[in-house]
Amino acid sequence: MAAGLDPLVALWKEWGIQVLVLLSLALQVILLVTAEIRRRKDSGVLRVVVWSAYLMADMTAIYTLGHMLVTSRLPEHELVAFWAPFLLLHLGGQDNITAYSIEDNRLWLRHLQSFVVQVLAAIYVLYESSIFTGGRQSMLGQATILMFVVGVVKYGERVWALKSASSSALSGKNYNSFGRLHFVNPYTTRSWSPAPFLAHDLLSVPKHLLKGPLPLVAFDMKACCSWEDMYNIAENQLSLMYDVFYSKAELIHTWYGHCIRLTSLAATATALRLLFLGLSDKDGYNRVDVAATYVLLAGAVVLEITSLLRAMCSSWSLQQMITLARGHTVVSRRLVYLFYPAFLCGHLVRFALPRLGIQIRCWSGTMGQHNWIYMCSHCKDSRSSKIARWMGREDWWNTLVYTSSSVSVSADFRLLLKEQLRGSVGVDEENAEHIQNSRGRAALKKKGLYDDELLAWSVDTELDQSILVWHIATHVYLSWYKAEHGCLPHHAKVTEELSNYMMFLLAARPYMLPDNASRQKYIELCNKVINDLKLKYSSAEDLIMLVRNHGDALGAGRAQPSGNADTIEENADIIIENETFDRASQLSTKLITMETPDTGMLKLINQVWVEMLSYAGYRCRPDSHARQLSNGGEITTIVVLLVEYLKSDFLEFEKVEQDAELGMP
Template sequence: MARGAEELVVFWKEWGIQALVLLSFTLQVILLITAEIRPLIDSGMLRAIVWLAYQLADTTAIYVLGHMSVIGSQSLPEHQLMAFWAPFLLLHLGGQDNITAYSIEDNRLWMRHLQIFAVQVLAAGYVLYESSLVLHQTLLRQAAILMFVVGVVKYGERVWALKRASSSNLSGKNYQSFGTVHIRNRGVSVIISGHNYGVMPAHQLLCFPMHLLKGPLPLVALGMTVLEYEWSSLYQMAEVQLSIMYDIFYSKAPVIHTWYGICIRVMSPLATITAFMLLRRFSDEDGDKYNAVDVAGTYVLLAGAIILEITSLLRAMFSSWAQAAVLTIQPFQRYGGNSCVGLVKKTFCSYLLYLVSLPRALLSYAMSNAGLPLRYWSGSMGQHNFIHLCTDSRDNRSSKIARWMGREDLWNMLVYTQSIPVPEDFSHLLDRQLRRSVSIIKESPDHIQNSRGQAALKRMGIPQEELVSWSVGIELDESILVWHIATHVYLSWHDERYPPRPALADTIQVLSNYMFFLLAARPHMLPNNASRQRYIELCNKVVNCLKYSSAEDLVSLIRERGKALDTPEIAQTLEHDPSRSSCSAEETNGALQENLTFDRASQLGEKLIDMTLDTPATSADMLDLISQVWMEMLCYVSYRCTPDSHARQLSNGGEITTVVAILMEYMKSDIFDSKRVGLTASDRP
């Protein structure tokens, strides 16, 4: 064992730096690949891989640069070529174009990154200065200077991108900055239609919903008219904008698509290729004087840098940002009259637009033929069901072990939550719900951004004093719990009485599970006053105090409780004592008298069933009512979610609440004429 340890120490002393430099390059490749699919998949495993690579990439490069600056000229003569690697470490610290920050906090720490940038540039410069190789070899000196400049520029570009992304509001600026910003049409018609949903309108109208992620921003007035409005295209445009917002906060895109960013993208590959050619000439003349492994490692670093830089250039050329930039070129805005020069300019720009649009069009065509949608975000909704959680975790061995270890809640969040694709009819339900508020003033409690289901119940003709109306006026977290349990109870009854289950019932279940998922797993996506406390208390009561063996048994107990609470004699004897936290000896099946939330959920579930049986309303009407309540609740939490939470969730694949908030911002603005929407009489408020 001792001999093996000694051999490992000897290996590390001789080859440790080489191994770490190659590890640094490998981490950059991993980041390039994983960061590309990061905004498209909501996966904990993917997040762990990206986080690990992001942290190790900076740590490894900084460590190696620090070690090389300490050793300096003390290294053996045959290893002097390693000094040439210092600029590559700066290049690695500059990161990949598709990931500058792992989380939103990294943007706010741009000053720390600026300090680290200054220190590492000095360290790399010191390594080159101390190297006799660079001082005496003309060809290698030129290559080192080229790569040093590229490394400094790319690293500085990353810091600049972090700074731009951290500018989240207008705090500290003149009050005049909050005035209205007028955006001229410049001759470009924004047509939101099935054939032109995308890039140009998404970029041109991004300033409207951007305050949802960046806080207070200037008011915007467009000098343009929307000629055509199709909901499916508007919905897809919001998805495109979700992708653009991710680029703004977590990539170099806003910096890349500037004049200096374009210059960097063009010059960096040329400089790197030139350095490779100089190294080839140097290697032919004096390469045999140095360690063969170091020479091979240098070629790997240079070839890898060339590939990464060319990849960066191609990504920038064929991105939606480039397509939008081409569409804003003057020949597209002004036809240039009948002059030959104007016609030539317009023809050239048209071919340029075709060039940058072709890869995306080919990708869209290939994916459509394969039956796959062109994704701009994860396109998924989290699912978490209270009934299934309490049933499955009660006697599950792994849950018992987690309970014994004191990590029951964390384990259940990992095991009993999942993600599913957004249902196809979700967009239609959202469209119908938003259009009902087109003619309602924004300050009204019946407007979609203020109503949590009250407007839907009012349209149904349910009096305010009824329990159903009262259930949407309590605190948000309790309202989600009550309606989630009641919805499951009602759908279980509906499946037995009116088989088979209609598609609307499936969508209702998805919406209910999603809102419950937000409360249980992502409460930061809810307004600030929402809390998981009631959720934890209710899980404790149901799992530890009730006797049931299946989901059907638990639903039956809830219904029995609801029926018991409808009896005046029993209802008068119920007392709510929040101070009690354990089960009493008198508690039996269906008797959770200490938990008001459980009582309210039981009452509501039974009330929804009674309303279907005792009123002229059909089961389809009740399903429609429940779907409207959930959709209004979703819109309410989407619009009131904090900008920081919306921006934070973009790094995890995005959230449907952000898409909903963007669409709400458009529908309440003056861009879209409600007369073009085509409201039917049943859709009008």
């Protein structure tokens, strides 16, 4: 067995270092591509790919650099030492991904320590090599120095980006900075300004909410934006905040950031030119080493060109040009004249790509879906769920399998959100009926239903229990409505999507809810219904009927159901000792019995869900919003931004009735 491995060991000793440096380059290309996708796509497979590439990129470069401490001394591998600066360049990462998760930013000191160690290791590799000795190595030595400087600068830039993303703009400053006001320039918010530019002008708002604290933000009250403009601005700001937390964007788009990109490209191209001259006589070098060297240099040039073009076409650069154009100094005007042709090309590319169906700056635009009734009715007898139960992973498996594909954020949802935000215009933000506080109370009070003890309890109890109760009641009501009227109205789709989305947050992403929201009641309810409920049910329709029957029984003061579903044993008890199940059953019955042509129950349910979503999003931890930006973002973050703009009187609503727009009764 050992003898059979000898050829492989010998092959690895001979060519292992070449494989590692090329793998390091390949991982950088993978990161460049996948990092741009993850900001607008929520995919588990994509997360695994990006995470694996992110970890392997650093590990491969560090391991290879350590391996070079030995191989660079071998006379048959003289060029190996020249690869050390490229590994520093790879450790600097790509401009569009410095951190995989928000926690990586907080580890910037660890990256700083690694930076010092790896730079010293590269220096030692170069010191022990023969690159700087002899006449023919002079040009190769110059190329090495150029690439070493570029690698150190790029690696250091990554560490600085991690530090900047982990701290507030007020960290380490005077205490009175907290009281300073930042005024938005009034003429930057005119209607002709594109949403990406307005998103930059107002970027201090999401920075204050997700990264803060920042100096207090004040707006020019005469400069209001329409609902459509502000919604587009909030969408753009999700992508901009991704740049702030997970990329080098804020460093790139400074005068020294632009200088680094220009000089690094020039230095890399010069090194490639020197390589052709320095390696004209290849007799003294290993042919494979020469080929690997050319691949590394050509790859570095391509990545630098890509970095420069991305910076030129970015909305950050276009915003800088607008800022310079607004300036009144001679220097600012000359800078605009100097760089205008280059940035004009980027501007044209930026506005041409969307017309071809390529979205440049966006987020996932989806809402996850998890239906508790569907899960309970299917996992109970599922073989895979039974295996997961035997392995002690039932909850994880069922949450994974029965969380359906995300749905696109619909126009109906945006109209519902618009209506609820309009209802809070002029309402004090400390008022219980403001959308950031109401949790459904405002919707019930407008209908005169808040006096009902059950309805009041359903929106005043813990948020996790409110979500469970209203989720079950919503789907029981929709099932009854469909049976009663033959079909569901068009706007019922958004009702179901909202209910499933809030349940998705509770079941799969509880960190996107306030700290006091827990999955405990969700797990207890699943256990009671799936394992402890004596009555049998074989489908979602049976479970819905079971909930209705239990609600009828509780309303009549009886302990057994009154229904006659085929799979339900008549007169069997539904005693599972679970308050959430009892309350959900009672609320289901209440919503059905209160349905009248004048009540508009479906509209009421929608309003409760939107208010609950706004409440949950506004009280979610800022770190959680920032964390989710790396997975495509969440609609809750957009809702939070819009609520903040509403409180700042920056939203302008036209005088149009929402019911007519949505087609609701």
